[in-house]
Amino acid sequence: MMRRALPIAAALLAGLLGFWLTLNWTPGFIMSRAMEKMESSGAVTNAAMHAPPITEASRNVVRPSPDILYSICPFDLSQGPLLIQARWPRSGSYASISVYDSRTNNIFTLNDRDLGRAPAIWLDRPDAEAAPDGTITAESPTEAGLVLYRRIVEDPSMLPRADAERRSFRCDAQTR
Amino acid sequence: MWIKTGLAALAGLACGAALALLLVFGPLEIGGTQAGPWKTNLLIGDPSASAVVRAAIARRGLLALNRSEAIYFNATSDENGERLREECIYQVSFEREPDARWWSLTLYADDDFLAVNGDNAHSITAEHAAASAEDPMTVTIAASQPGTPTYWMSSHNAGRFALTLRLYQPDASISASPASAALPLIERLSCRGEA
Numbered sequence: 001m002m003r004r005a006l007p008i009a010a011a012l013l014a015g016l017l018g019f020w021l022t023l024n025w026t027p028g029f030i031m032s033r034a035m036e037k038m039e040s041s042g043a044v045t046n047a048a049m050h051a052p053p054i055t056e057a058s059r060n061v062v063r064p065s066p067d068i069l070y071s072i073c074p075f076d077l078s079q080g081p082l083l084i085q086a087r088w089p090r091s092g093s094y095a096s097i098s099v100y101d102s103r104t105n106n107i108f109t110l111n112d113r114d115l116g117r118a119p120a121i122w123l124d125r126p127d128a129e130a131a132p133d134g135t136i137t138a139e140s141p142t143e144a145g146l147v148l149y150r151r152i153v154e155d156p157s158m159l160p161r162a163d164a165e166r167r168s169f170r171c172d173a174q175t176r
Numbered sequence: 177m178w179i180k181t182g183l184a185a186l187a188g189l190a191c192g193a194a195l196a197l198l199l200v201f202g203p204l205e206i207g208g209t210q211a212g213p214w215k216t217n218l219l220i221g222d223p224s225a226s227a228v229v230r231a232a233i234a235r236r237g238l239l240a241l242n243r244s245e246a247i248y249f250n251a252t253s254d255e256n257g258e259r260l261r262e263e264c265i266y267q268v269s270f271e272r273e274p275d276a277r278w279w280s281l282t283l284y285a286d287d288d289f290l291a292v293n294g295d296n297a298h299s300i301t302a303e304h305a306a307a308s309a310e311d312p313m314t315v316t317i318a319a320s321q322p323g324t325p326t327y328w329m330s331s332h333n334a335g336r337f338a339l340t341l342r343l344y345q346p347d348a349s350i351s352a353s354p355a356s357a358a359l360p361l362i363e364r365l366s367c368r369g370e371a
Contacts, residue, residue, distance in 0.1 A: 003177055006177065006181050006336035007177075007180050007181045007183075007184035007185075008184065010181045010182075010184045010185040010188065011184040011187055011188035011191075013185070013188065014184075014185040014187075014188030014192065015188035015189065015191050015192035016192060017188075017189060017192060018188065018189040018190065018191065018192025018193040018194075018195075018196070019193065019195055019221050020192075020196075020227065021193070022192070022193040022196035022197060022226035023196045023200070023228060023230075023231045024227050024230075024231075026196070026197075026200050026230075026231040026234060026235070027231055027233075027234035030234040030235060030238060031234065031238065034238055034239075038275060051221055054290070055290070056289070056290040056291060056292045056293070056294075056298070058270075058289070058294075059289055059291065060254050062235070062236060062237070062238055062284075062288040063236065063237060063282070063284050063288055063289075063340055064289075064290070065280060065282060065299070065342065066299050067280050067282075067299055067301050078210075086257065091179050094277060094278050094344055094345070096241070096245065098241055098245070100239060102290070103230075104221075104230065104234045104239070105221060105222070105223045105237060105239070106220075106221030106222075106224070106239075106241055106242045106245075109241060109242065109244070109245045111245065111345070113345070121308065133220040141355065145270060146239070148239055151288045152278055152344070154278075154301070154302075154303045155303060156230075174201075176348060
């Protein structure tokens with residue numbers, strides 16, 4: 001009896017383990033693949049890249065919106081925090097800055113209505129030193145991740161202005 | 177016996193991993209709350225989401241915002257539960273506009289990207305509704321542009337496609353109860369090869 005039960009039990013337990021491990025590994029894997037694609041499109045760690053408007057040729061991230069301009073900043077906090085800055089659209093259009101950890105969690109978001117003035121976000125590891133005055137603190141549980149700036153373009157005629165405005169988005173590595 | 181047990185464990189491990197990959201890279205949708213053909217999951221972007229939900233979101237909605245900022249409704253079937261496909265013509269009717277600061281409806285091909293068709297008719301937004309003289313506003317989804325003047329989303333070269341309705345800064349009532357949102361109806365009008 002034991003001779004038959006043991007292999008079956010081992011197979012079932014190992015099956016559950018394999019299922020669970022794979023599911024937990026998948027988000028990080030997909031995120032790293034997406035970041036590799038972005039880097040091959042010119043994105044540099046701790047620097048902003050203003051992606052071209054989304055078209056049917058866009059293939060870096062699934063289900064992109066053709067009505068939104070995206071700027072990205074892959075980050076690495078191993079050497080120090082990151083200062084993220086931007087100006088919000090003057091037209092009142094929606095814009096936001098969101099931070100994702102390397103496991104795809106949306107750990108921070110700030111939009112134009114949350115804060116009237118131009119935002120300055122200090123992104124660092126948890127329990128790091130205090131952020132400078134005048135900055136908003138964001139903490140990432142992982143050293144690496146991605147900052148994403150979104151700007152809705154309500155009408156194609158607004159694209160040149162929206163594109164110029166979103167280029168105020170920047171991120172700069174800071175020293176501890 | 178130990179060799180047999182070890183081999184069984186290895187086989188189990190491989191089967192478990194294969195099943196997970198099949199689920200995530202196969203038919204698994206983000207799922208969650210359902211209202212007609214529309215589905216959403218309030219755990220999008222949330223670290224407390226289960227492993228299955230997180231994997232599905234990474235696969236189908238990477239870099240989505242969490243529910244305090246945006247809610248994403250996805251549909252892969254019409255009101256009768258039939259799979260959305262390129263060979264059919266659909267009418268999408270907005271009885272009421274979604275209650276959000278801004279919204280858009282986008283069609284994605286079966287590879288989860290915009291359909292490669294040169295039609296530049298991938299989405300409809302709140303601005304279209306504001307300019308529409310129709311009440312309710314209707315949108316035709318078809319592989320070729322309809323003859324009658326109407327808002328059109330092209331399903332040409334989209335295969336078995338999906339629709340995503342994005343609500344940015346939705347009303348609090350939608351965040352609390354997504355099923356109560358005013359979501360558009362998706363009705364199939366006809367299909368190629370059918371009488």
